[in-house]
Amino acid sequence: MLSKSISRIWQWRAVLVAVPSVAGAIVLLGYTGIFQLLEWAAFDRFFLWRPDESMDERIVVVAIEEEDLAHIGEWPIPDGVLAELVEAINRYQPRAIGLDLYRDLPVEPGHDVWVEVMASTQNLIGVEKAVGEAVAPPPTLAQVDRVGLADLVLDADGKIRRGLLSHYDSQNQIKLGLGVKLSLMYLEAQGIHLESVDAQKQHLKLGRAEFVPLGAYDGSYVRANRAGYQILLNYRGQIDRFRWVSMREVLEGRVSPELMRDRLVLVGSTAQSLNDRYPTPYSSNLIRTPERMPGVIIHANLASHILSAALDGRASIRVLPESMEWLWISLWSGLGATGAWVVLRKPRFDAPYRFRASWTPLTVRLCLMAVAPMAIGYWAFLQGWWIPVVSPALAAISAAMALVRYDSHKTRTESQQRLNQFLEAMPVGVAVLDASGKPCYVNGRIEQLLGKGAFSNLFSEELSQAYNLYLSGTDRYYPAQQQPLVRALSGETSSVDNIDLRVGDRTVPLESWGAPIFDREGNIDYAIAAFRDITERQKAQQEHQQFLQELSGLNRELDEALNAELQLTDAAGRFVPHQFLNLLGYDSLVDVKLGHAVEQEMSILFADIRNFTTLSETMTPEDNFKFINAYLSRMEPAVIENNGFIDKYIGDGIMALFSGDLDADDAVNAGISMLQRLADYNTTRRRPDRPPLKIGIGINTGSMMLGTVGGKDRIDSTVISDTVNLAARIEGLTKIYRTSLLISSNTFFNLEDTARYCIRLIERVNVKGKLDKVSFFEVFDADSPEIRDRKQEIKTQFEQGILLYHLGKMTEARHIFQTCLEKIPNDPITQIYLARCSGVLQNRKC
Numbered sequence: 001m002l003s004k005s006i007s008r009i010w011q012w013r014a015v016l017v018a019v020p021s022v023a024g025a026i027v028l029l030g031y032t033g034i035f036q037l038l039e040w041a042a043f044d045r046f047f048l049w050r051p052d053e054s055m056d057e058r059i060v061v062v063a064i065e066e067e068d069l070a071h072i073g074e075w076p077i078p079d080g081v082l083a084e085l086v087e088a089i090n091r092y093q094p095r096a097i098g099l100d101l102y103r104d105l106p107v108e109p110g111h112d113v114w115v116e117v118m119a120s121t122q123n124l125i126g127v128e129k130a131v132g133e134a135v136a137p138p139p140t141l142a143q144v145d146r147v148g149l150a151d152l153v154l155d156a157d158g159k160i161r162r163g164l165l166s167h168y169d170s171q172n173q174i175k176l177g178l179g180v181k182l183s184l185m186y187l188e189a190q191g192i193h194l195e196s197v198d199a200q201k202q203h204l205k206l207g208r209a210e211f212v213p214l215g216a217y218d219g220s221y222v223r224a225n226r227a228g229y230q231i232l233l234n235y236r237g238q239i240d241r242f243r244w245v246s247m248r249e250v251l252e253g254r255v256s257p258e259l260m261r262d263r264l265v266l267v268g269s270t271a272q273s274l275n276d277r278y279p280t281p282y283s284s285n286l287i288r289t290p291e292r293m294p295g296v297i298i299h300a301n302l303a304s305h306i307l308s309a310a311l312d313g314r315a316s317i318r319v320l321p322e323s324m325e326w327l328w329i330s331l332w333s334g335l336g337a338t339g340a341w342v343v344l345r346k347p348r349f350d351a352p353y354r355f356r357a358s359w360t361p362l363t364v365r366l367c368l369m370a371v372a373p374m375a376i377g378y379w380a381f382l383q384g385w386w387i388p389v390v391s392p393a394l395a396a397i398s399a400a401m402a403l404v405r406y407d408s409h410k411t412r413t414e415s416q417q418r419l420n421q422f423l424e425a426m427p428v429g430v431a432v433l434d435a436s437g438k439p440c441y442v443n444g445r446i447e448q449l450l451g452k453g454a455f456s457n458l459f460s461e462e463l464s465q466a467y468n469l470y471l472s473g474t475d476r477y478y479p480a481q482q483q484p485l486v487r488a489l490s491g492e493t494s495s496v497d498n499i500d501l502r503v504g505d506r507t508v509p510l511e512s513w514g515a516p517i518f519d520r521e522g523n524i525d526y527a528i529a530a531f532r533d534i535t536e537r538q539k540a541q542q543e544h545q546q547f548l549q550e551l552s553g554l555n556r557e558l559d560e561a562l563n564a565e566l567q568l569t570d571a572a573g574r575f576v577p578h579q580f581l582n583l584l585g586y587d588s589l590v591d592v593k594l595g596h597a598v599e600q601e602m603s604i605l606f607a608d609i610r611n612f613t614t615l616s617e618t619m620t621p622e623d624n625f626k627f628i629n630a631y632l633s634r635m636e637p638a639v640i641e642n643n644g645f646i647d648k649y650i651g652d653g654i655m656a657l658f659s660g661d662l663d664a665d666d667a668v669n670a671g672i673s674m675l676q677r678l679a680d681y682n683t684t685r686r687r688p689d690r691p692p693l694k695i696g697i698g699i700n701t702g703s704m705m706l707g708t709v710g711g712k713d714r715i716d717s718t719v720i721s722d723t724v725n726l727a728a729r730i731e732g733l734t735k736i737y738r739t740s741l742l743i744s745s746n747t748f749f750n751l752e753d754t755a756r757y758c759i760r761l762i763e764r765v766n767v768k769g770k771l772d773k774v775s776f777f778e779v780f781d782a783d784s785p786e787i788r789d790r791k792q793e794i795k796t797q798f799e800q801g802i803l804l805y806h807l808g809k810m811t812e813a814r815h816i817f818q819t820c821l822e823k824i825p826n827d828p829i830t831q832i833y834l835a836r837c838s839g840v841l842q843n844r845k846c
Contacts, residue, residue, distance in 0.1 A: 015337045022399040023333040026391050027326055031222060037157060038390040039220030042374065044281035046381040053236045056304040060263050061244035061296060062089065063270040068247040080110020083117040086124060088250050092260035096123045096185040098178050100150060100268030100296040104136040115140050125181050130169050148178030152278060152298060153230055159279040162214060163302040167228035179302030182264050187310055207310030219319040219386045232317040236304045238282055239297050264303055268296025315384030325388055329395045336369050336396030340403040369396035408520055429531035435524050437489055446531065472498040472509065484514025488527035491516050497534055509534050600659055603667035603701040603747060604724055606731035607654040607674060610694040628652055634681050638673035642666045647719060657719065664701050664750035668757060668779055671697040671741045675782030697740060698731025701747040730776055737762060738828035745775035757781055758788055760795045761802060762829060787824065794820045801833065810837045
């Protein structure tokens, strides 16, 4: 009985090893913060999926809209108008009035009246900013402690998921947030006061609610900034979840008295032009411009959170203890490993078909493992809990894949015998080595060429010395790094015909091929090499090789001549664009100092001619210069006319900079203009020796360092930053996606009005040198009118296909891309996505 139990445990040893190993690795990775953004994204998605909350009747928002600003005609709002607004609200007898506007300085006319109103309105709460660049409170309200904090807590991705209840100022005095201050005034009227439950842990009780401060590692946070007293903000919703009226309606007396009586009234801006808006979980930035929530609505949500919890018992968002999160991840690791092992142990075909036979049920289980934590996490969110969903899903999938890999290794072992039988039947000499270079199999033909026992107990680097393999026509042993067998071990497929085998006084020329054999994960499993006697071809090959060497020498001479021309061009002298001088703060080039640098928020444009190297090889050097100057002279005005300047020419490439409030728009307009000018230029290039040109343009926006570099006698301007590197890589992506103009999400979100342009989302990819994925968009204003109109027509459908592709719904995505391709048959991006979808679906069938 005991032996049977031990045998069963031994059969499950792979599961018993994989479960704790994978769970431990996922937990450790979690502490690095690698899952933080993904967990936040899932958390945000829960808010969007959650059914609409009921409207909070206790809170009224007086919104300062664009129409109100137009009616008043100036900003900031004069103190006299503000005094009239507060008096009008106070006549309706609200319990408290929160003014989410900074009023640290007088704004005439009417300041004296405003001071009197602040002093006489006992339920008026003003705001100050205490964190970062501080903004003082209204002096009159500060003297009577009727001031709340307007500060908001931003996560690393710029979104607001936390509410700031209080914060210590520089005098170590507690400052309450605006929403907290208003809520406490509201609750005091009902006899409800704040109580301390556990002073050491800072647990507070308010009515039916108990508040617990957010820890540095609570939920999916990793090393979160815990300054002040923070909680997870349980949003009620956007502005439609609160009663609201415009400022003009209040001033004109068009508000029912019952709307504000005994309620909290918050006054703040909702106008787009005032930019008092912030990303929240309700913001979506996948395929459209993110929706931002006005600051006054965030304060209203915090007040609603506190009131609902204290009066209605509405649940706050709670998190699991750290040990429970570990157990949760371990549970899913166990489910993933067990599910995979059960599938893999079922009766199936022979070894070569084992993986294929198990793939369908295994795929179904992997999909369930990926979706189930999300579904359970959403259900828990509806109950008021925030639990990890990304790390358990990854633990389940990783554990399952670890078991698949283990089974794959067993399958390969069973296949080796069949491989040996196949290789023995080959008509040429064949040798097979494992990934470490150890011989696995040598057929009889190899032994005829190299002798019996060939490759035995030898590494591939020793073959030349052991078997007298020489480089053709020399007395040097054949270089190990050039041997096809060695190159195959490094993952390269190659063939050579310049090996001499010397047997006594006889020389036998050999031709050799080498190729790697990969496993399912793309790792080198084996290297295979073949050898053949090519004596009859030797003489012709030698003549051919001599011809190639002569041709190579001529090419090198030509390259040296071209390099000399480029060096002469580079030696033109010290030149810094005038706009660059202005950005550095200089009026004259004489004043420029080496090493001076400034940081600027700018947009950068890279443009490059497609296949310029091939094109230039058909022209003389003189024609090359004429061609480049003709091209650049047409492109330069496009940059200058759009308020930019060319920092440097990089061969046929252009690097241009744009600064100012509309730098993103200027850069995009310059790129469009360049493409339009190129189209006009191409009308003159219709001869066979003057083919039309194609260029790729990449644009990015962000912070960059501008300065001078060089030495005593030669300096140059330069721009350094990750923004520059990303722009260059985006320009390179135009080659892959075969499009002319790509912009990053940074540029897209800095455009004044994206609707002015013809833009569509292309992809979110891992760009070389970047840890996070980067979104980029195609700007197709310069396309022909027919193509542009068709792209606009299918834009929504096309972007829906991209969304389905990233969600893994390949069949639906492929159908959409096929429909799009019918509208624009030669759209390369649609063709790329269609091929991707088809490839994934084909792999699934396998």
